[in-house]
Amino acid sequence: MQILTELRGPRVAAAFACGGLLALAGALMQTLFRNPLAEPYLLGVSGGAGLLALLGMAAGLAWPWISLLAFAGSLLALGLAAALGGRMLARDHTPLLLAGVMLAAGFGALIALVLSVAPAERLPGMLFFLMGDLAWTGNAPLLLAALGLAIAAALALSRRLDVLQLSPLKAASLGVAVAPTRWTLFGLAGACTSLVVAQAGSIGFVGLMVPHALRKLGFTGHRVLLPAAALAGGSLLVLADALARTVIEPRELPVGVLTALLGVPMMLWLLRRP
Amino acid sequence: MSLTTQQLSLRTGTRALVDTLDLALEPGEVLGILGANGAGKSTLLTVLAGLARPAQGQVLLDGQSLADLPPLTRAQHIGLLPQGDEGGFFGSVADFVALGHFPFSGPVPDLAPHLAAWELTDLANRPLDTLSGGERQRARLAQLAVQQPRIALLDEPLTHLDPAHQARLLAWARSEADAGRTVVLTLHDPNWAACHCDRLLFLHGDGRWQLGTPAGLLTPDSLEALYGPGTAALWRQGGRGQTV
Numbered sequence: 184m185q186i187l188t189e190l191r192g193p194r195v196a197a198a199f200a201c202g203g204l205l206a207l208a209g210a211l212m213q214t215l216f217r218n219p220l221a222e223p224y225l226l227g228v229s230g231g232a233g234l235l236a237l238l239g240m241a242a243g244l245a246w247p248w249i250s251l252l253a254f255a256g257s258l259l260a261l262g263l264a265a266a267l268g269g270r271m272l273a274r275d276h277t278p279l280l281l282a283g284v285m286l287a288a289g290f291g292a293l294i295a296l297v298l299s300v301a302p303a304e305r306l307p308g309m310l311f312f313l314m315g316d317l318a319w320t321g322n323a324p325l326l327l328a329a330l331g332l333a334i335a336a337a338l339a340l341s342r343r344l345d346v347l348q349l350s351p352l353k354a355a356s357l358g359v360a361v362a363p364t365r366w367t368l369f370g371l372a373g374a375c376t377s378l379v380v381a382q383a384g385s386i387g388f389v390g391l392m393v394p395h396a397l398r399k400l401g402f403t404g405h406r407v408l409l410p411a412a413a414l415a416g417g418s419l420l421v422l423a424d425a426l427a428r429t430v431i432e433p434r435e436l437p438v439g440v441l442t443a444l445l446g447v448p449m450m451l452w453l454l455r456r457p
Numbered sequence: 458m459s460l461t462t463q464q465l466s467l468r469t470g471t472r473a474l475v476d477t478l479d480l481a482l483e484p485g486e487v488l489g490i491l492g493a494n495g496a497g498k499s500t501l502l503t504v505l506a507g508l509a510r511p512a513q514g515q516v517l518l519d520g521q522s523l524a525d526l527p528p529l530t531r532a533q534h535i536g537l538l539p540q541g542d543e544g545g546f547f548g549s550v551a552d553f554v555a556l557g558h559f560p561f562s563g564p565v566p567d568l569a570p571h572l573a574a575w576e577l578t579d580l581a582n583r584p585l586d587t588l589s590g591g592e593r594q595r596a597r598l599a600q601l602a603v604q605q606p607r608i609a610l611l612d613e614p615l616t617h618l619d620p621a622h623q624a625r626l627l628a629w630a631r632s633e634a635d636a637g638r639t640v641v642l643t644l645h646d647p648n649w650a651a652c653h654c655d656r657l658l659f660l661h662g663d664g665r666w667q668l669g670t671p672a673g674l675l676t677p678d679s680l681e682a683l684y685g686p687g688t689a690a691l692w693r694q695g696g697r698g699q700t701v
Contacts, residue, residue: 214545217544219547342559345552345559346556348546349556350544352503352537353539355508356506356508356532356535356539357532357559357604358528358529358530358531358533358560359528359559360528398547403548
C-alpha cells in the first residue's frame with residue numbers, strides 16, 4: 184500500500200500530467216503555426232533546457248538545481264525565439280519558426296559539445312535527460328495543477344483558435360486580434376513545455392503525435408481537441424512509463440524511447456487509413 | 458449608414474499606390490475595382506476592412522473611425538474575402554462555413570441554406586483540404602454569407618469559379634445590394650464590370666484613380682490607359698463588346 188501511495192501513485196500522476204501538458208502544447212503549437220507537423224520543441228525549448236541542464240550535470244550539481252537550470256534554459260530559448268523572430272507575428276509566423284529552428288540547431292551543437300567533453304561517468308544521466316525520463320520527477324501535484332490550469336486556459340481560447348487556423352488576414356477580418364492571441368498561444372504552449380522539460384527532460388513524440396492523430400480521427404474543433412489531447416497524451420505517457428520501468432527490469436529505460444516505439448507504429452497505421 | 462474614406466493615401470515602400478481617395482460607399486451598390494497587378498487593389502480592400510493602416514487619411518464607418526472600433530464590432534459590419542487558401546484548416550466544410558458566425562454571440566444559425574446556395578450540401582462533411590480550388594472558393598463565399606456583413610469586400614472572388622458559379626456570385630452580389638448592403642469586389646474582366654457593377658474605381662498604381670459609372674469609365678482608351686497598349690482589343694473581341 185505504501186509503495187502504491189508514495190512511489191507508484193505520484194509517478195503515474197506525474198507521467199499523466201507530463202503527457203497531457205506535452206500533447207496540449209503540441210496541439211497549441213500546431214494551431215499557432217498552422218502546421219500539423221509543429222510540436223512543443225519546435226522553438227528550441229528542449230535544446231535550451233538540455234544545454235543548461237547538462238552544464239549543471241557536468242559541474243556536478245544535484246537534481247533540484249538541474250530542474251531549475253532546465254527551466255531557465257527553456258525560458259531562455261523561448262525568449263530568444265520571440266526576440267529574434269516575433270516582430271511580424273500578426274501577419275507571418277515564418278520568422279518565428281525559422282528563429283526557433285535555428286536556435287534548436289545551435290543548442291543541439293552546444294549539447295553535442297558538452298557531451299563530448301563531459302566526464303564519462305556522468306554521460307548516462309545526461310543521455311537519460313536528453314531522451315526524457317520520469318525517474319526524477321518529484322512534483323506530481325504541481326504538474327497536475329498546471330495541467331488543470333492549462334486545459335482551462337486553452338478551453339477559454341478554443342473558439343478563437345478555430346478561427347486562427349485560417350489565414351491571419353481572414354482571422355483578423357472575423358474579429359480575432361491575431362497578434363495577441365498568437366502570443367498567448369506561444370506563452371501557454373511554452374509554459375507547458377518548459378514545465379515538463381524541467382521535470383522530466385525532453386520526452387519526445389507525445390506532443391507531435393497525439394494531437395496529430397486526434398485530428399486525423401476527426402477531433403478537429405478545439406473545444407474537443409484540446410481536452411482530448413491532454414487525456415490521450417497523459418494516458419500514452421502513463422503506458423509508456425509503465426513499460427519503461429518493467430521491460431528490462433530491474434533496469435529502467437528512458438521513457439522517451441518508449442513513447443517513440445509505441446507512437447511510430449500507431450502513427451504509421453493512422454497515415455495508412457483512408 | 459456607410460463606409461467612407463477621407464483623403465485616403467496608400468503606399469508600398471516609397472511608391473504611391475493611391476493618392477487622396479475620397480470614396481463614399483452607398484448601401485445598395487456594387488462597386489468594382491479594376492487595376493493592373495500590383496496597383497493596390499488588395500491593399501485598398503485590406504485598409505477598407507480596417508485591417509491595415511493607410512499612409513494618410515482615414516476610413517469611417519457611419520462617421521466613426523475604423524481604427525477606433527473593437528475588432529469584433531468591426532467584424533459584425535465588414536467582411537473580407539481575401540485571396541489565398543486556408544491551408545491550416547483541419548475540419549470539415551460545415552465547420553469552416555460556420556466560422557462566419559464567429560463575430561456574433563449565440564448559437565450558430567442554420568447552415569443548410571448557405572451550403573445549398575453554394576452547392577456545398579453534399580460536401581458538408583468532407584475535410585476542407587480534400588476540396589478542389591473552386592469548391593474551396595465556394596466554401597469561403599458561403600462562410601462570408603454566414604457572416605452576412607453590411608459591407609462585403611471581395612478580392613478577386615471569381616477566381617477558380619466555373620461560369621455557373623460566377624453567375625451565382627453575380628446573383629448573390631446583386632441580392633446583397635438589393636437588401637441594402639454594399640458589395641465591393643476586385644476583378645479583371647471589364648465585361649463583367651460593365652454588366653454587373655453600379656460604379657467602378659480604376660486604380661492606376663501610381664497614385665491616380667478614377668471613380669465613375671461603367672458607361673462613363675469603360676472606353677477602349679481608358680482601358681489602355683489602365684492596363685497598357687493593346688489591351689482593349691482583348692475585350693472588344695470577347696462577346697459583350699457594346700460597352701467596351
